[in-house]
Amino acid sequence: MATDFIHEKDAARYVMNVDGALVAVADYRTNGSSISFNHTYTQPAHRGKGYAADLVKFAVDDVEANSSLRVLPMCWYVAEWFDRNPERAELLSR
Numbered sequence: 001m002a003t004d005f006i007h008e009k010d011a012a013r014y015v016m017n018v019d020g021a022l023v024a025v026a027d028y029r030t031n032g033s034s035i036s037f038n039h040t041y042t043q044p045a046h047r048g049k050g051y052a053a054d055l056v057k058f059a060v061d062d063v064e065a066n067s068s069l070r071v072l073p074m075c076w077y078v079a080e081w082f083d084r085n086p087e088r089a090e091l092l093s094r
Helices: 051-066 076-084 086-091
Strands: 003-008 013-018 021-031 034-042 070-073
Touching: 003 051, 013 051, 021 051, 034 051, 034 076, 051 076, 051 086, 070 076, 076 086
Parallel strands: 034 070
Antiparallel strands: 003 013, 013 021, 021 034
């Protein structure tokens, strides 16, 4: 199983492909010093496999490694991801 994570900057989203098929998307908007994740979606046939969590982790890791932006989790799933990963709370916008 080949898994690819891609930051599609022009589309303002992160995507996850498994064996060449799009399985999950995390949309965002940037505003000043914040990045707001406003929508996360997993294709219905691929739900329940942890793909959304893997994608959000990739996105958060990318934001941390490649910017000084703070995360504003407008999407309920991203907010819950931070609740389950409190060690990453330093990245949250205050």
